[in-house]
Amino acid sequence: MKISVQINASPYQHQTADTAWHFIQAALVSGHEVYRVFFYHDGIYNALRDSRPPGDERDIVKRWSELYRQSNIDLVVCVSSAQRRGLLEQSVAKKVGGYDKALADGFRIAGLGLLMEAVIDSDRHVTFGD
């Protein structure tokens, strides 16, 4: 079955990112396809490259990047949510003189159209938030 996931909350503040990550792992182990993870609202903070949690803590951002490397799951960050919070795509950052290396490996920035596409094209869409 084709499953998409939406994440609406920031990591560390809430359990959301952990719950979603464990759900995705279980879905993959069960043989399902995770088509896309869409990071919306404060969920965009899951994609901050410079996140540096203490060494003895789980690294949520790195965990997403590893998920992409291992499973090639499409990790999409909402462009308007990201820009409101100062997370800029490289081309936009260069245009406005902003920081252009904010996005962690494996993520891409795109519009809500990809959220709609995920909802339409997937058999199930599960939203995690707070």
Added chain:
Amino acid sequence: MLFIINKNSAVIGGCIAKASADDVVLLIEDAVFAVIECGESPVMRRSDNNTAAIYALSPDMQARGVREAACHKHIKFVDYTGFVELVVNHNPVRSIF
């Protein structure tokens, strides 16, 4: 329909009251506190009606020290694999925050 609730709030009671017998309610994160057997729990009130099945996510119960033995008898328990199965077997899936 599968309802996913992640807070121990009045939302749980409202959802259970409105859910039909074909629906399923999954309690995750802090919502698992609602499965503890006590007189005021909306999960307790559910036992008087033939309404939706109620599940709780076991890893979240364990993380919060909620023991299965302390839970209402109608509660069913799932791990993340069971969570995925509930999603697969029910459509649509609605998260309530």
